[in-house]
Amino acid sequence: MGFMDNTAVELGKKIRAGEVTVVEAVDAALAAIDAYEDRFHCYVTVEEREKVYKKAEEVQKKISDGILTGPLAGVPVAIKDNMCTEGTLTTCSSKILDNFVPTYTAQAVLNLEKAGAVIIGKTNMDEFAMGSTTETSFFGPTRNPWNEEHVPGGSSGGSAAAVAAGECCYALGSDTGGSIRQPASYCGVVGMKPTYGTVSRYGLIAYGSSLDQIGPMAKDVTDCATILEAIASYDPKDSTSVKRESYDFTSALREDVKGMRIGIPRDYLGEGLDEEVKETILAAAEKLEEKGAVVEQFDLSLVEYAIPAYYVIASAEASSNLARFDGVKYGYRTEEYQGLHNMYKKTRSEGFGPEVKRRIMLGSFVLSSGYYDAYYLKALRTKALIKQAFDKAFEKYDVILGPAAPTTAPKIGDSLSDPIKMYLGDIYTISVNLAGLPGMTVPGRLSKAGLPIGVQFIGDCFKENNIIRAAYTFEQNRDFKNWSMTGEEDK
Numbered sequence: 001m002g003f004m005d006n007t008a009v010e011l012g013k014k015i016r017a018g019e020v021t022v023v024e025a026v027d028a029a030l031a032a033i034d035a036y037e038d039r040f041h042c043y044v045t046v047e048e049r050e051k052v053y054k055k056a057e058e059v060q061k062k063i064s065d066g067i068l069t070g071p072l073a074g075v076p077v078a079i080k081d082n083m084c085t086e087g088t089l090t091t092c093s094s095k096i097l098d099n100f101v102p103t104y105t106a107q108a109v110l111n112l113e114k115a116g117a118v119i120i121g122k123t124n125m126d127e128f129a130m131g132s133t134t135e136t137s138f139f140g141p142t143r144n145p146w147n148e149e150h151v152p153g154g155s156s157g158g159s160a161a162a163v164a165a166g167e168c169c170y171a172l173g174s175d176t177g178g179s180i181r182q183p184a185s186y187c188g189v190v191g192m193k194p195t196y197g198t199v200s201r202y203g204l205i206a207y208g209s210s211l212d213q214i215g216p217m218a219k220d221v222t223d224c225a226t227i228l229e230a231i232a233s234y235d236p237k238d239s240t241s242v243k244r245e246s247y248d249f250t251s252a253l254r255e256d257v258k259g260m261r262i263g264i265p266r267d268y269l270g271e272g273l274d275e276e277v278k279e280t281i282l283a284a285a286e287k288l289e290e291k292g293a294v295v296e297q298f299d300l301s302l303v304e305y306a307i308p309a310y311y312v313i314a315s316a317e318a319s320s321n322l323a324r325f326d327g328v329k330y331g332y333r334t335e336e337y338q339g340l341h342n343m344y345k346k347t348r349s350e351g352f353g354p355e356v357k358r359r360i361m362l363g364s365f366v367l368s369s370g371y372y373d374a375y376y377l378k379a380l381r382t383k384a385l386i387k388q389a390f391d392k393a394f395e396k397y398d399v400i401l402g403p404a405a406p407t408t409a410p411k412i413g414d415s416l417s418d419p420i421k422m423y424l425g426d427i428y429t430i431s432v433n434l435a436g437l438p439g440m441t442v443p444g445r446l447s448k449a450g451l452p453i454g455v456q457f458i459g460d461c462f463k464e465n466n467i468i469r470a471a472y473t474f475e476q477n478r479d480f481k482n483w484s485m486t487g488e489e490d491k
Helices: 008-016 024-040 049-064 107-114 156-164 181-187 222-231 273-289 303-322 340-351 354-367 372-394 419-424 430-434 464-476
Strands: 043-045 078-079 118-123 170-175 188-192 213-218 261-265 295-296 399-403 438-448 452-459
Touching: 008 024, 008 222, 024 043, 024 078, 024 118, 043 156, 043 273, 049 118, 049 156, 049 170, 049 372, 078 156, 078 273, 078 372, 107 118, 156 170, 156 213, 170 188, 170 222, 181 188, 181 303, 181 438, 181 452, 188 399, 188 464, 213 222, 213 354, 222 354, 222 464, 273 295, 273 399, 273 438, 273 464, 295 430, 303 354, 303 372, 303 430, 340 452, 354 372, 372 399, 372 430, 452 464
Parallel strands: 078 118, 078 170, 261 295, 261 399
Antiparallel strands: 043 118, 170 213, 188 213, 188 438, 399 452, 438 452
């Protein structure tokens, strides 16, 4: 078994025990990138080797000297390319930022570096996180390691595929409407979106500021809880950051759901859900019942309104957030132009891709005079009603169980040709962001076609430990413990 087959926590233990050096771990990650990157295209930027090895030696010395003792010290990590990294290209997979090198680092990434992580590179994504397949990237699509004809999901598809392919031990993604949980489901890895405000958004290039949240993508639930503990912190630089009473998430890693109340929304099991996905969710519920959980179905209202509300709000915020990319201070600027306004127009026309333009135009429309009340304010009211529906559900249930996506990963080209179809693929993840809730996707089983199917656990605000405990119990009791990207389950 190669070093990259270990989970992040397992590799960290071996490094601290002296069984593996940090340089050897980095060697293994870079060798995997050399072997697979041409096939899967998980990365936009692979960090300069000299810089990575220098960092690895520095971290090794701190581990040897007893300065770094944490579980992630020396473990290679990949960062989604919408998080600023000082001195390293940060593009959001867009032409308009294809030459942007930040002068500062995102707080979540800084927290990882303090824990001794070694950054290997920046992963591919849908342009400005707008998409569900990683096909809208200016640098070309990422391919699903389980089947290269299929998408890895999005927008954090590069991070999910890199973990699945063993091109890193774990990765950071960002989740605006399911962008961690849906690709985790498609790629057979674990992905977690924390409660809004738990992880600093400072240095995360914004898509929808009221919805974006950074989270971990890894091989198992233990890794996700450990990584979340490392990156979560109160940050005065982020006005939406919340000072929590506790940042202890690993204490929830116990196989115990006795008496836990788990609800499955009937709305999530209806029309449009693939039969194999439905069977996987019900099988997961059965496993949890066997371990002592009380599982029942219930009605969660307003599900059908989540997608229109989300796309109105997210597009409105995107039109505002992306106004700064105009060719003046940084990023791409058109070569030939006449006057300032022409420069703005040509730079943005040439620099943004079709999906980004579509959402900017939609956002500008719903914020415009005469339509603001009809669309944007109505979407905000719907968002509040969705939050109330979840609040009511969590009065009765500790965890909500459901699918992460209606189907397994579609083939490359299928979703991109029909944007509405792509938007509908987010139906089970979007509400979590609208309500600011934590959610986690864990691999459930493989479809008959050999593609992963994920199970989603949703918790109440600041109750990550409930979903970690439920997800960990399920992970320990499903029909297999691990699987390889060749599609064979390890019993």
